[in-house]
Amino acid sequence: xxxxxxxxQYQHVQEGEDFTTYCNSSTTLSNIQWYKxxxxxxxxxxxxxxxxGEVKKQKRLTFQFGEAKKNSSLHITATQTTDVGTYxxxxxxxxxxxxxxxxxxxxxxxxx
Amino acid sequence: xxxxxxxxRYKIIEKRQSxxxxxxxxxxHATLYWYQQILGQGPKLLIQFQNNGVVDxxxxxxxxxxxxxxxxxxxxxxxxxxxxxxxxxYLCASSSTPGLATGELFFGEGSRLTVL
Numbered sequence: 726x727x728x729x730x731x732x733x734q735y736q737h738v739q740e741g742e743d744f745t746t747y748c749n750s751s752t753t754l755s756n757i758q759w760y761k762x763x764x765x766x767x768x769x770x771x772x773x774x775x776x777x778g779e780v781k782k783q784k785r786l787t788f789q790f791g792e793a794k795k796n797s798s799l800h801i802t803a804t805q806t807t808d809v810g811t812y813x814x815x816x817x818x819x820x821x822x823x824x825x826x827x828x829x830x831x832x833x834x835x836x837x
Numbered sequence: 838x839x840x841x842x843x844x845x846r847y848k849i850i851e852k853r854q855s856x857x858x859x860x861x862x863x864x865x866h867a868t869l870y871w872y873q874q875i876l877g878q879g880p881k882l883l884i885q886f887q888n889n890g891v892v893d894x895x896x897x898x899x900x901x902x903x904x905x906x907x908x909x910x911x912x913x914x915x916x917x918x919x920x921x922x923x924x925x926x927y928l929c930a931s932s933s934t935p936g937l938a939t940g941e942l943f944f945g946e947g948s949r950l951t952v953l
Contacts, residue, residue: 726895729879731879755939756939758939758941758942760942766946767928767944767945767946767947768880768928768942768944769944770941770942770943773939773940773941813879813880815879815942817939818939824882824885824892824893824939825870825882825939825942826882827872827879827880827881827882828879829877829878829879830878830879
């Protein structure tokens with residue numbers, strides 16, 4: 726079945742440093758979504774990418790979808806303490822309509 | 838707009854006992870998902886409903902887990918009998934995007950299960 730891998734598992738940064746997490750799928754995706762989960766909270770939708778090579782920005786966050794639609798990345802510029810949490814990618818597509826397969830997440834810690 | 842409601846928020850049971858979780862999705866959302874999130878891992882899909890029909894239950898341990906969505910609105914997830922490895926947060930999510938497309942998932946707060 727479809728597998729989605731994320732690296733790194735953990736990332737510790739000083740406030741103001743940049744952060745990047747990478748997502749790779751074993752199969753070609755129809756779309757990819759990114760979610761943020763604060764400690765003790767539930768996943769909250771950030772963005773969806775659909776097109777090959779697509780790049781989207783949300784303030785300090787930049788999301789990319791690979792040309793082959795098998796990988797994606799999330800980059801945060803100048804991290805803030807409010808960025809703390811776990812970032813998940815979730816790949817859609819394959820034979821299961823509307824099914825999203827989540828990666829294991831990257832836990833981001835920001836030191837002030 | 839009210840979000841996805843789940844109950845109970847917390848449940849502690851002993852192994853071999855049974856437990857049920859309830860989910861009320863956002864009004865009008867046709868697609869409902871149950872995910873299992875073990876500590877330190879990403880959510881794992883257990884079952885997906887489209888209205889009151891099952892779209893995907895390939896990862897649902899059917900010997901002990903069951904789920905239903907009567908009338909295409911509320912849903913219940915049951916575990917009987919529970920095992921230690923079932924300790925996890927059970928997340929319900931809903932989406933307004935029907936059919937073949939994958940849309941934004943709105944998650945509830947989750948039900949945290951501890952099996953002793």
